[in-house]
Amino acid sequence: MKRAKDLPDIQKQLIKFTLIGIFAVMVDFIFYYMFMHTLPEKETLLLDKNDISKTLSFICGSIVTYNLNKYWTWKQKDRSNTRFTKFISLYLVSLLLNVGVNKGALLAFENVDFLQSVPFQFPIAFVMATGFSAVFNFAGQKVWVFKVKAS
Template sequence: MIKRELGVFLTVGSLTVLFDFLTYRGLVWTGWFSVDIAKALGFLTGTLFAYFANRIWTFGHLEHAPGSVWRFALLYTITLSANVLVNAGCLALFSAISIAIQAAFLIATGVSAALNFLGMKLFVFKAIPLSEKS
């Protein structure tokens, strides 16, 4: 079961990253926001999609589970912070290379993706024992 969940999570994650990246790059390109704010907005763009796609498709929760929204919001607050901090740290570390933005984005995304999967599996959409379903 975890192999299927991980495979679907990676697909959902890929789509979420696409939303994130396009928003981030678009906002940086327009100059409307600082890099950090653009990164945060890009991350948040995929959040709604990620919640519903992971809830229904990845973890099979067709109905709303009480508490899942606040747990998801807490998890995403934590992983958003990690994502933005890792991105900023990598930008500082890689400032001399031409692909600093791309490298920082990929590393920040990898860190937050790993945290998100574990958090969703173990905290947000954890399996409900049969004894609690009735």
């Protein structure tokens, strides 16, 4: 078995990204659960309570992700407004994808006959949305946000 320091950089980055991701997902899920149980039932023009809860919880997880990945996974110590802007742009797209996949899964559970009896619909939709956006985020951070310039 290889020691961690002997692994290729991409494997170390993927392991760190995954560990941070697990922690960020826990933050995301805790806040999602909290918002789902504390926000009023009232719907707005375009968003319902679930969409608002998922958006807010995703933002909480994203704050954790940016800070931990910046310093630990990608080893970036400088303050870069460009990098932060790229991260925000990546995560805005990821947010739309995350909320969209979550909503699509919940709609499928609600409207597709054989899926209506599936237990744990909210956690399943959450995991589907999280998995989809995790792949998108790793690729975006690796090749765009925290890309190391050749010296």
